Amino acid sequence: MSRRMNRGPAVLALAAALATWVGSARAQDLDVGSETARRAIHVCASCHGDGGRSKSPAYPSLAGQPAAYTARQLMDFRAQQRAEADSKAYMWGVSALLDDGSIQALAAYYEKQTPPAGRSKAPAALLRTGQKLFQEGSASQGIRACAACHGDHAEGAAGFPRLAGQHADYLVSQLKIFSTRLRPHGVLMKAETASMTPAQMKAVAAYLQSL
Ligand code: HEC
Numbered sequence: 630m631s632r633r634m635n636r637g638p639a640v641l642a643l644a645a646a647l648a649t650w651v652g653s654a655r656a657q658d659l660d661v662g663s664e665t666a667r668r669a670i671h672v673c674a675s676c677h678g679d680g681g682r683s684k685s686p687a688y689p690s691l692a693g694q695p696a697a698y699t700a701r702q703l704m705d706f707r708a709q710q711r712a713e714a715d716s717k718a719y720m721w722g723v724s725a726l727l728d729d730g731s732i733q734a735l736a737a738y739y740e741k742q743t744p745p746a747g748r749s750k751a752p753a754a755l756l757r758t759g760q761k762l763f764q765e766g767s768a769s770q771g772i773r774a775c776a777a778c779h780g781d782h783a784e785g786a787a788g789f790p791r792l793a794g795q796h797a798d799y800l801v802s803q804l805k806i807f808s809t810r811l812r813p814h815g816v817l818m819k820a821e822t823a824s825m826t827p828a829q830m831k832a833v834a835a836y837l838q839s840l
């Protein structure tokens with residue numbers, strides 16, 4: 630895919646920016662207002678968009694994501710535990726450059742950014758199906774209400790990610806990955822996704838992107 634083509638240069642630019650930021654910095658300099666931090670964030674933005682509001686469905690939005698969740702994902706990439714092909718190709722190299730302090734600083738930065746606005750071209754019936762699954766789950770399939778963990782408005786909290794406004798394609802890809810071993814911290818999601826049909830995944834993802 631074409632998005633693969635810019636990975637090398639982006640990671641090299643990030644390496645340069647981060648080497649200055651992480652290498653020269655003491656904890657107090659990890660302040661994301663610093664010039665070197667801004668340069669590092671600029672590299673994340675080349676894929677994840679300005680302020681973490683991604684314009685491309687190939688890259689998840691990070692804006693408004695609870696800091697604890699973002700920090701955990703960066704640590705999981707760095708430990709090579711979140712191991713789906715796109716994670717390996719894009720985030721293993723990036724996260725290897727981050728120490729714990731810079732992970733916390735980046736996570737705190739993204740939590741403060743304004744989340745992406747909801748958008749949808751999906752048919753109303755699909756959105757209603759998705760909304761019902763999100764709010765009520767499906768008792769007959771053993772699927773709990775998504776809202777119980779992700780929040781009534783899918784706003785997320787602590788280790789539970791924000792899903793509102795996220796790209797539907799990315800959400801579906803992750804729902805499929807949870808039934809594999811490639812996202813071990815998704816263990817809470819295994820029961821939910823094991824019995825979910827592809828049509829249900831599509832519906833709930835369309836609903837979430839619209840929020
Ligand atoms: C070259 C492109 C690229 C760059 C640069 C990049 N990322 Fe990513 N990032 C991705 C892709 C692609 C994914 C989705 C991986 C998947 O689908 O498994 C991702 C996933 C993530 C996730 C998980 C999001 C979620 O909802 O679970 C976080 C957090 C993240 N990136 C943070 C960062 C940070 C912080 C930086 C800068 C230090 C950065 N990324 C730089 C491409 C990139």
Ligand code: HEC
Nearest residue numbers: 773774775778788789790800803804814815817818821833
């Ligand atoms: C018991 C709590 C719980 C329930 C119920 C639950 N989730 Fe989750 N979900 C989580 C946790 C925890 C994570 C983060 C996993 C990780 O850290 O890797 C997550 C992650 C996700 C992600 C990945 C987000 C990202 O940015 O990568 C998606 C998509 C998701 N959940 C969708 C759903 C949907 C749809 C439902 C309802 C059908 C649902 N969840 C029900 C706890 C839950």
